[in-house]
Amino acid sequence: MGRVGFSSSRFRLSRDARLGLMLTLPVALIMGGLVFLPLLSTLFDSLYRVEPMKPGNPFVGLKNYATLMGDGTVTTAWGNTATYVVLAVAIETIGGLGMALLLNAITVGRRWLLAIMVLPWCLPPVVNAIIWMWIYNPSYGPLNGILMAMGIIDAPQVWFNDRETGLFLVSLVHAWRMMPLTAIILFAALQSIPEELYEAARLDGAGPLHRLRKITLPLIAPGLTIALSQSTVFAVNLFDEAWVLNGASMDTRSVIIQVYVTAFQNLKFSLGMALSVLAMVVSLAVSAIYVLRVYRETRFE
Amino acid sequence: MSARQVKRQLRRVGLGLGAAVLVLWSLAPIYWSFLTSITPPSGLVSEGLRLWPEAPSGEHFAKLFGATSLSQGNEVQSVWPQFSAAFANSLIISLLATVLTVILAAFGAWAFVRLPFPGKNVLFIAVVATLAIPAYTVMIPLYRLMIAAGLIDTYAGVTLIYVSAFLPLALWLMRSVYQAMPLSLEEAAWLDGASKLRAFVQVVLPLAGPGLVACGILTFLSAWGQFMVPLVFSPTLATKPLTVLIPEFVTRNYVDYGLMNAAGMVAIVPPMILVLFLNRFLVQGLMAGAGK
Numbered sequence: 001m002g003r004v005g006f007s008s009s010r011f012r013l014s015r016d017a018r019l020g021l022m023l024t025l026p027v028a029l030i031m032g033g034l035v036f037l038p039l040l041s042t043l044f045d046s047l048y049r050v051e052p053m054k055p056g057n058p059f060v061g062l063k064n065y066a067t068l069m070g071d072g073t074v075t076t077a078w079g080n081t082a083t084y085v086v087l088a089v090a091i092e093t094i095g096g097l098g099m100a101l102l103l104n105a106i107t108v109g110r111r112w113l114l115a116i117m118v119l120p121w122c123l124p125p126v127v128n129a130i131i132w133m134w135i136y137n138p139s140y141g142p143l144n145g146i147l148m149a150m151g152i153i154d155a156p157q158v159w160f161n162d163r164e165t166g167l168f169l170v171s172l173v174h175a176w177r178m179m180p181l182t183a184i185i186l187f188a189a190l191q192s193i194p195e196e197l198y199e200a201a202r203l204d205g206a207g208p209l210h211r212l213r214k215i216t217l218p219l220i221a222p223g224l225t226i227a228l229s230q231s232t233v234f235a236v237n238l239f240d241e242a243w244v245l246n247g248a249s250m251d252t253r254s255v256i257i258q259v260y261v262t263a264f265q266n267l268k269f270s271l272g273m274a275l276s277v278l279a280m281v282v283s284l285a286v287s288a289i290y291v292l293r294v295y296r297e298t299r300f301e
Numbered sequence: 302m303s304a305r306q307v308k309r310q311l312r313r314v315g316l317g318l319g320a321a322v323l324v325l326w327s328l329a330p331i332y333w334s335f336l337t338s339i340t341p342p343s344g345l346v347s348e349g350l351r352l353w354p355e356a357p358s359g360e361h362f363a364k365l366f367g368a369t370s371l372s373q374g375n376e377v378q379s380v381w382p383q384f385s386a387a388f389a390n391s392l393i394i395s396l397l398a399t400v401l402t403v404i405l406a407a408f409g410a411w412a413f414v415r416l417p418f419p420g421k422n423v424l425f426i427a428v429v430a431t432l433a434i435p436a437y438t439v440m441i442p443l444y445r446l447m448i449a450a451g452l453i454d455t456y457a458g459v460t461l462i463y464v465s466a467f468l469p470l471a472l473w474l475m476r477s478v479y480q481a482m483p484l485s486l487e488e489a490a491w492l493d494g495a496s497k498l499r500a501f502v503q504v505v506l507p508l509a510g511p512g513l514v515a516c517g518i519l520t521f522l523s524a525w526g527q528f529m530v531p532l533v534f535s536p537t538l539a540t541k542p543l544t545v546l547i548p549e550f551v552t553r554n555y556v557d558y559g560l561m562n563a564a565g566m567v568a569i570v571p572p573m574i575l576v577l578f579l580n581r582f583l584v585q586g587l588m589a590g591a592g593k
Contacts, residue, residue: 016416016417016418016497017416017417017418017419018418019412019416019418019497019498020412020413020416020417020418020421021418021419023408023409023411023412023416024409024412024413024418024421024424026405026409027405027409027424027428027468027472028424030405030461030464030465030468031427031428031431031465031468031469033465034439034443034446034461034462034464034465035431035434035439035465036427036431037442037446038439038440038441038442038443038446039434039438039439039442041442042438042439042441042442045441045442098319099323102316102319102320102323105316106316106319106320111580111581111584112580113320113323113324114580114584115576115577115580115583115584116323116324116327116328117323117327118576118580118583118584118587119327119328119331119572119573119576120327120330120331122522122572122573122575122576122583123331123526123569123572124525124526124527124528124543124544124568124569124572125526125528125544126526126528126544126545126547126548127526127544127547127565127568127569128330130334130547130548130561130562130565131330131331131333131334131562131565132330134333134334134337134558134561134562135330135333137558139346140345140346140558142333142350145350146350149350176326176330180327181587184584184587184588185588187588188588233433233435236435237435237436237437239437239528239529240528240529243528243548244548256435256437256529259437259440260437260529260532260533263440263441263444264444264533269441269445272441273441273442276435276437276438276440276441277438279435279437279438280434280435280438283433283434283435284433284434287433
């Protein structure tokens, strides 16, 4: 029995393997052709001079990277992106945690509250940016109107005249869109905490803040890690909001806008590729935690 | 009332307030944009903060949908030809990308979960890892590739790029759907003599319906909102989607906020419909995709 079973299961294995390869072949082809090959090409070509307006593609070593290091525009763009990451991740995490706790506590009409909450995330980022561009409008926007009615400012402000304000306002639009994702990740984590833990803590006389610190936060830590890494990756990749709200302006230009301008407006392909490699390294470094989790999980099987 | 009851009442008031803030935060900006889209141009300048315009008007929408239109007293060419073409492009590309992605993910993820084949883990990890790679890292070589293949500004080209961008998340999601299903379902079908593929198609796939719907919604929303990719790969109205067309209304002589908000309101109709009718699947999908 053992021998026969063994050989027949071996036979089935190879048939299964063929089926598995067949079903994942399109995935491998599409990802290989449109992601992995271009990725390799980016890595290699960033060491050459690739510019459509200049003949030949000479090897230049790390010259593109050196050029980027010495370029003040690029440094400014990095500074802007760093600001976006800090502001957006902070706003999304604090606001998202608040939303998640609220949703976890509310049971009546939760489904619709979730739907309303997730709506900003579902809309095209460009439309979100336009909605907020009008809110920020110096002459007719409600932001000036509300702040003036509250007596915080006494004259309408041209918000994007000030670099720090501009960076904050772009971050706010981005956070408005991305916060629901953080909230949902944290809400999913909250839902998995058994109610008995709270009951026990309550019996021990632990107050709400104490329960939040001692039970909730430690138990949603894995969710929080995922939420933090995804919001960081998205903030590093911020493009749409800054581009629609303020174009290529240096005040709000993110690294990805810098890549776009370098490659597709100044037609310096290899310089853009070198910068996008750096952006990828940063993005990968901060999301390494996330990828490691995936790796660990798949290895166990 | 006992102290306990007071506390409970306070909690309810607090939760109610929190819910109100949440609703206001999420909807107020959208509502303001909607108000703008139905406020006549003169009202945009004169009216301050209000909940409903003094004299609602369809002027901005008429400009979008009319054959000809008036702008500051002069007859100007309507934006309808461009707008309708862009709307159709958005719809066609998003639907194509959604169908392709869902099919590839439905079969691929099942293979990753249930079938042993060489290179399985390497391929899966590599594909999921691309979630962390910024789209712009591959954009420039992809641009050269698409030009060489003659696929720039074609439905096929843009759709393929979308599929490559949204497939990792779809695979990740469908994998968690299949993992949650007991193997015994399929085994029963094998005992009846069905092949593995047949058992999958007839038994597993129908049960995976909600997951497939969630997958489809997520892909459609991502494709519908995509801006960077078409900005590079859809230079003309042959494939230019709404997201690229609408901001171009700025580059005219002045910024036509009424028109932009009206166009924005039209562009958010499909996502709104999805959220309104399929929010259960959407939220479940997001939780499944994220909660791992």
